[in-house]
Amino acid sequence: MSIEQHQQRAADLLRAAGILPVLTVHTLEQARAVSAALLEGGLPAIELTLRTPVALEALAMLKRELPGVVVGAGTVLSVQQMQQAIDAGADFLVTPGTPAPLADALAEAPLPVVPGAATPTELLSLYARGFRVCKLFPATAVGGLAMIKGLAGPMADLQLCPTGGITEDSAAQYLEQKNVVCIGGSWMVPANWIADGAWDKVRDSAAQAARIVARVRTA
Numbered sequence: 001m002s003i004e005q006h007q008q009r010a011a012d013l014l015r016a017a018g019i020l021p022v023l024t025v026h027t028l029e030q031a032r033a034v035s036a037a038l039l040e041g042g043l044p045a046i047e048l049t050l051r052t053p054v055a056l057e058a059l060a061m062l063k064r065e066l067p068g069v070v071v072g073a074g075t076v077l078s079v080q081q082m083q084q085a086i087d088a089g090a091d092f093l094v095t096p097g098t099p100a101p102l103a104d105a106l107a108e109a110p111l112p113v114v115p116g117a118a119t120p121t122e123l124l125s126l127y128a129r130g131f132r133v134c135k136l137f138p139a140t141a142v143g144g145l146a147m148i149k150g151l152a153g154p155m156a157d158l159q160l161c162p163t164g165g166i167t168e169d170s171a172a173q174y175l176e177q178k179n180v181v182c183i184g185g186s187w188m189v190p191a192n193w194i195a196d197g198a199w200d201k202v203r204d205s206a207a208q209a210a211r212i213v214a215r216v217r218t219a
């Protein structure tokens with residue numbers, strides 16, 4: 001499959017997700033329970049960060065045990081981690097930033113990828129490699145809505161997944177932007193809820209997020 005086809009799949013799966021929870025877990029049980037709660041709330045796609053020792057095992061377990069969950073590997077920092085995430089069965093990959101060697105490898109990857117960038121120059125480097133769907137990270141820190149509106153003119157065919165600092169209160173404004181295909185965030189899976197096993201809160205916050213997506217999309 002060509003990069004164009006993989007990028008189309010990335011756009012499709014992010015658009016279907018609308019809001020992508022960025023999830024960090026420390027145990028397999030947390031991974032299972034929080035993913036089930038997100039699914040129940042109406043968010044079937046997740047970005048599971050590779051920031052903890054259990055992350056790759058959790059990814060493989062989710063693919064086996066919760067087939068309804070679309071599992072992206074996040075915080076992919078190197079070509080080695082890219083390969084490990086693919087081997088673990090990731091449905092897609094997300095990076096927070098994309099140095100050239102990683103970008104080159106991602107352009108050849110056999111699955112949808114969403115490479116991260118923080119500036120117009122970084123986005124154009126990705127564009128030159130064929131990427132049309134990119135994560136803007138850390139979105140609020142690098143300009144937030146003003147940055148996204150500014151990019152829409154000169155880079156009109158780039159679709160963005162802003163992530164970093166977005167909240168339940170600001171989510172709709174981001175989703176309403178014509179060059180935003182999806183937004184990422186951890187507000188529905190904060191570390192303390194995961195540590196406390198507050199799965200009802202995760203489910204309710206996911207349901208609220210899913211309602212925001214539905215409301216924006218039907219407006």
Ligand code: 3PG
Nearest residue numbers: 022163164165166185186
């Ligand atoms: C992350 O990598 O932690 C994500 O960008 C989540 O950002 P947030 O916690 O600001 O939503």
